[in-house]
Amino acid sequence: xxxxxxxxxxxxxxxxxxxxxxxxxxxxxxxxxxxxxxxxxxxxxxxxxxxxxxxxxxxxxxxxxxxxxxxxxxxxxxxxxxxxxxxxxxxxxxxxxxxxxxxxxxxxxxxxxxxxxxxxxxxxxxxxxxxxxxxxxxxxxxxxxxxxxxxxxxxxxxxxxxxxxxxxxxxxxxxxxxxxxxxxxxxxxxxxxxxxxxxxxxxxxxxxxxxxxxxxxxxxxxxxxxxxxxxxxxxxxxxxxxxxxxxxxxxxxxxxxxxxxxxxxxxxxxxxxxxxxxxxxxxxxxxxxxxxxxxxxxxxxxxxxxxxxxx
Numbered sequence: 557x558x559x560x561x562x563x564x565x566x567x568x569x570x571x572x573x574x575x576x577x578x579x580x581x582x583x584x585x586x587x588x589x590x591x592x593x594x595x596x597x598x599x600x601x602x603x604x605x606x607x608x609x610x611x612x613x614x615x616x617x618x619x620x621x622x623x624x625x626x627x628x629x630x631x632x633x634x635x636x637x638x639x640x641x642x643x644x645x646x647x648x649x650x651x652x653x654x655x656x657x658x659x660x661x662x663x664x665x666x667x668x669x670x671x672x673x674x675x676x677x678x679x680x681x682x683x684x685x686x687x688x689x690x691x692x693x694x695x696x697x698x699x700x701x702x703x704x705x706x707x708x709x710x711x712x713x714x715x716x717x718x719x720x721x722x723x724x725x726x727x728x729x730x731x732x733x734x735x736x737x738x739x740x741x742x743x744x745x746x747x748x749x750x751x752x753x754x755x756x757x758x759x760x761x762x763x764x765x766x767x768x769x770x771x772x773x774x775x776x777x778x779x780x781x782x783x784x785x786x787x788x789x790x791x792x793x794x795x796x797x798x799x800x801x802x803x804x805x806x807x808x809x810x811x812x813x814x815x816x817x818x819x820x821x822x823x824x825x826x827x828x829x830x831x832x833x834x835x836x837x838x839x840x841x842x843x844x845x846x847x848x849x850x851x852x853x854x855x856x857x858x859x860x861x862x863x864x865x866x867x
Contacts, residue, residue, distance in 0.1 A: 557744055560643040560663070561604070561613075562586040567733040568649035569603040571670055574737035575647065580744065582613050584641040586634070588652050589617045614641075622656050638662055647740055648702065660702055667702040668743060669709065670736040672729075674698060674716060676755045678763040679707035684732060685725045686763035688788035691780070694718050695728070697736045699743040701752055706762075710752040713743045724790040771796040773806060775819035775865050778835035783809050794844075797864045804864070807850055808842035819865040821858050828853030831864055 585608040593600040618634040620627030645665040673683035699713040771793040795806035816832035
């Protein structure tokens with residue numbers, strides 16, 4: 557099929573790889589503009605752009621797609637480019653821009669989105685992290701026929717995936733990216749036979765974008781909730797707590813059954829300090845001091861009676 561692909565991060569790059577390997581004619585790619593990154597803040601191309609250039613696929617990087625918006629000139633140029641590419645269908649995965657009506661209507665067969673959740677649960681920007689944070693037992697990938705709503709389009713193909721007990725955003729991202737890449741190829745192969753199934757009206761939830769401020773640990777929450785958030789926010793933004801005037805990064809913890817004033821170090825175990833939560837406690841097993849590396853929490857210097865979360 558003659559395709560245009562729209563995506564930006566590694567999650568999308570795997571899908572682009574799969575489409576190219578399956579023999580589809582990807583005539584163009586839309587991806588986000590290069591962004592400054594790293595210690596030197598040098599401009600860095602997205603994983604999708606790098607894959608496209610390596611495969612000899614043309615790339616466009618508009619800052620916006622609204623013809624009446626702030627980047628109207630970019631949008632008009634993108635419109636001419638898409639018309640010149642003449643795709644039968646557009647595949648979208650974690651692109652980062654909302655597609656206006658003119659984009660959705662341009663390909664004769666519309667736009668298919670690879671969404672990393674079981675819609676209508678976790679519509680929105682951060683379905684991978686939010687399902688871990690919520691303690692969901694399963695998630696999956698939905699191949700959706702896009703409309704103008706926020707992840708409200710009809711479903712074409714759905715496949716579930718069980719979450720592991722120690723699942724992090726990093727491990728789940730990789731598993732869902734592989735699943736999404738496989739499913740989009742399958743969906744295109746079977747497109748004429750796949751029904752358009754409306755999303756259920758019940759069970760709708762929204763996965764809000766992850767903010768840096770969410771890293772701060774509230775020790776008054778119960779231990780299970782904090783532990784899930786640590787896994788959901790690994791690798792970004794991690795967990796943070798104040799201790800002796802500095803911010804410790806907390807990466808891993810295991811549940812325990814101690815009790816005490818929330819944020820108080822109750823005891824030292826072979827694998828790290830035990831800290832009281834609003835209900836039960838957590839043994840912090842992986843920490844990181846400012847300027848240091850992630851590592852074992854044992855031996856960091858915390859002592860029983862220390863209070864975390866006090867600046």
